[in-house]
Amino acid sequence: MTAHEEDSFEKMNESLVDVFNNVMWIEEASLRKSRFKDISIKDMHTIAAITMYDTRTASQLSQTMHLTPSAMTSVIDKLEKKGYVVRTRDSKDRRVVRIGLTHKGRTVFRAHEAFHRGMAHSLFDSLEEGEAPVVEKAVGDLQDYLHELIQF
Amino acid sequence: MTAHEEDSFEKMNESLVDVFNNVMWIEEASLRKSRFKDISIKDMHTIAAITMYDTRTASQLSQTMHLTPSAMTSVIDKLEKKGYVVRTRDSKDRRVVRIGLTHKGRTVFRAHEAFHRGMAHSLFDSLEEGEAPVVEKAVGDLQDYLHELIQF
DNA sequence: AAATTTATTTCGAACATCGAAATATTCGAT
């Protein structure tokens, strides 16, 4: 690395640290100011994990949310009570519970999606002709790197 | 946006969502596998907020961590008991408690720093001549965007 | 059809966070 690249790297690293330290609570804060004051960021991510029109089983959710099944049950209980999700027994295998979004749940899903699109636009919109692929590749590399980390 | 840019945008947005959904628990998981099994990701971020060689007051920390002062007290209690931080009364104003890192705490600080550097390298290392500034600008824009969001 | 496995829930314990009150100290107005 040249001295200049070094500098560029340091600056970017700082920005990245700042971004990662803050996204979570910023989304939480914007949630509190929205009309969905009764859910947490974790609830919102659960809703995002359920997907818009499909359903997920309780165990699928507990895996993607990195929660124990019993903790998942209580998250779902809470969201069901508040009207964001519905439980239905799978007709094929009656042990499994399928979780789907209600209309209200889908509204939250869209809000989460919009939040992410806002971020993606901030990365993207000021790029010049031909620069998009550079950023796309960089972000893809970061994604791959994180995935590699989990295969220890 | 051209159809191709649209595509590029969607792809990047997806990667971003994936990255943000996962960084937290990936760092938590790598922490669990390290020799610091007795602290959480929140503890680690508290340690990062204290800074390497300087000190922070309890209230400064409660602000940057978005915790109430009372919650901050108990986080600090826990970290002090485990030997990551030390409390000292400010000699000028004896109401304030200054929190600093112990040697053990600094080791955690460096681990956190290394984790972030790893991510920054993954973004940076495969870039060609002249592409670094593009990514640097994009990340800077994202950072600014998030900061704007909090001034509602 | 009995034993085993799988999906989920219930329960009790541990821990985190909060808000209100308590404590200690400093600052400001008289």
Added chain:
DNA sequence: ATCGAATATTTCGATGTTCGAAATAAATTT
């Protein structure tokens, strides 16, 4: 200088989240 208000932190009790173990219910294997 002293009293009252303001500030920094801690303590306490209540609430909520997460966990692990045991319970329940349904499917699969033997």
